[in-house]
Amino acid sequence: MNDPLISVENVSVSYGDAGALDDFSLDVAQGSLVALVGPSGCGKTTALRVIAGFQHPDEGKVTIHGTVVVGNGKDVPPEKRNVGMVFQEYALFPHISVAENVGYGVRGADRIQRVHDVLKLVGLEHHGSRFPHELSGGEQQRVALARALAPQPDVVLLDEPFSNLDAPQRERMRRELRKILKGAGATAVFVTHDQAEALAIADVIAIMRDGRIVQFGIPDDVYAEPVDPWVARFLGDAILLSGVVQDGHVATILGSIDTRLPAGSHTDVMIRPEWISPRIDPDGRGKVVDREFYGHDQRVEIELPGGERIEALVPTANRMTVGDRVDLEIVDAIVWEKK
């Protein structure tokens, strides 16, 4: 891999308006779309503000394109960092038109052409003379994105870009945002508390907790192999069990799970609902006690002989009704040594 475009090294912020950072490090590769995801107060927005230059870190270093922008006694002001930012509430200047907003950061002779091009990229080439308050939420967001892209920044930072949109708009904008950013060849870091959003559009996701990154990787890997029960639960539904290893197995209420951990280890076991495959079987151990039908699949609540209840996500083809007896097959599971 080439040198990262942005490199954040050991940054600490004792207090920011959106949570502290504790020895935070992150590398962003050229052209990638990185999601910083975590619960509110985990420091993700602070991390973004440190990169943009709005928050001065107590310690640590940020390098963009090989140039140190903060750290080693340097502190480049935000306007000299060539970093574009899309703010949570868009922060469009209310007193100037859409075109003037987009052109605000652009200088030089081809300014008008550039504004036109970027507005076209976001599909708003006919809205240039309007004012921000005359636009819908989705349009405002596209203007904010166009404005950030217009000066051709090294990187675009997006703070909770979809939080002000309603659900159907949000899903459409997700796809569109990804297309626009990829079309512009931009490198982007976005912050969200919504793990589904992060998994859906990011090339790489970084899971944050208490001011630092606990896991970093492509969405598929992070989802399938979370580093601990907290990450597992944060990224999706998870059934968490525990048990002691004996002969390469952990015995759980769902049956025995293979593991390479040494015998005698105390473990946490995580199974995602879609990793359980129930089959209707009159002699099965479990009993369907509740069912929610989603169309493409169904969520089935199963009671085990000991009275415990677990949930499984089952394709609709395998139709189940309340009262059915089922047998359970565990397709996959993650086993961690207890900390």
Add this chain to the structure above:
Amino acid sequence: MTDPASVVDVELIAGTPGAAPGGVSDAGRSAPWWLWVGALTVLLPVGLPVLFLFLRAAGATDAAWDTLMSIRTVQLVARSFLLTAVVTASATAVGVTGAWLLARTDLSFKRVWGIVFAMPLVVPSYVLAMVFISATGPRGLFADMTGITLPHLIGLPGAWLALTITTYPYVYLITAAAIRKIDPALEEAARGLGATPTRVFRTVILPQLRPAIGAGALLAALYTLSDFGAVSLMRFDAFTRVIYAQYSGRLDRTPAIVLSIVLILIASVIIWGEQRTRGKGKYFSRSVTRPPTLYRLTGPQRIAATSAMAIVAGIGAIIPVAVLVSWVVRGVRAGSDTSVSWSAVGGSLTAGTIAAALAMAAAIPIVILAVRFASRSTRWLERGVFGLFSLPHITIAIAVVAFTVRYTRPVYQSLLVLGLVYAAMFLAQATSAAKAALIQVNPALEDASRSLGRGPIATYVKVTFPLMAKGLLAGGALVFVTTLKELPATLLLSPPGFTTLAVRIWAAADELLYTRAAASALLLIAVSIVPVYYLSIKPKDALDT
């Protein structure tokens, strides 16, 4: 004199009497030094002399200390306290009653009453005093026109009436704003539990209004203590009048300085009390969505309430204007000089313009510091602004005179110093309005501008200022109007030959030349109406919708 209502009003409208909410741009960075330089350019030249006043007093002569300890001073304190107490009591009674009648009863013509009741805000206290003195008594206008002699309003009763009328609108405006924030559901709950309207007022409304009433009453007290124009025309020897006499009558200024210090100390206690009461404003519920159920007045109550409103509005607004108009008419008929002095108009406009411009210029860095870089030191900065606003003008003027005479003789009685003093005294009006406007400007807009390649100054010029311009100009307009009415600082600090409408009115009235003062007074009232209407009446209507 001080015109705190305008400030309090704007503050109430903005709903931010305390510290600014966290609009923290540049978190973790300290404020640029040039903001502090800008913030102190007006504050320091006037604030320092006030602090020096205390140093001067330490080196005061024995004679000066004798002045302080004399029986005369004790009487002076007693007189000022008496006047302050009676005015505060009556202003509070009138203001609270008016606010309740207009907010919670089905009194007729409320919209008209609402405007007329706030009208005295535009009439300076010395104009009211002149009106009352000249209309009453055996040789007064009323006796002359009707043959009926009214008791002459002069001395304590005259000062009491003039200052009650001048100060009750402050109590009224603050209380009315607070009543609007009381959730009507509480009153309905009390009524539903069987309480009579009187009991609801006593047990539900009054306790919730107590902080607002306290703030209004203290404001009225502070105003009364500071007033110079009304007490001097009424020949009532309150602190300010005696200080002025000591200052203008003697070569040794030390007694005036010593008395000023005593007055500052008394005022400080009141300011402190006002600040403490103000902090409790949080008790009000702020999201009132539903109009209240109005108390239905019975026939006799309606007549009593309407007459009371009519009497107050009559004394405060209609009679003064009528009296002034008759004086002009009489003057014209008698062929005496009724003309408005153009040099005084020019002086007023010059003074107002310089004051407004300086105050707006100084307000910008102050509010940026207070809102974007809030810290312990910016809170002290704001305290300094409010301190100068709250101190009696005559004491600030004495302090500046004493300082300039001793240390900066060349600028003594220069237009520059006068403008700085005005700007510093009324800076709080500009900063309150500008602060309310700046709080509305999302700091993310400034961040956005910075990330798009503009430096801090370009960002302020292109983004912040255009968005807060309206509020800043409103503040400037208030400073302008307040400066037009200002009296004691103008008397003490004017350059030779410089005069204003306020000084002309006061001087003519002091010499009983009412025909000469009347036209100028009407002009002054007319000029004040526009911004006061815009700032104190219109925004509240906007709040209602």
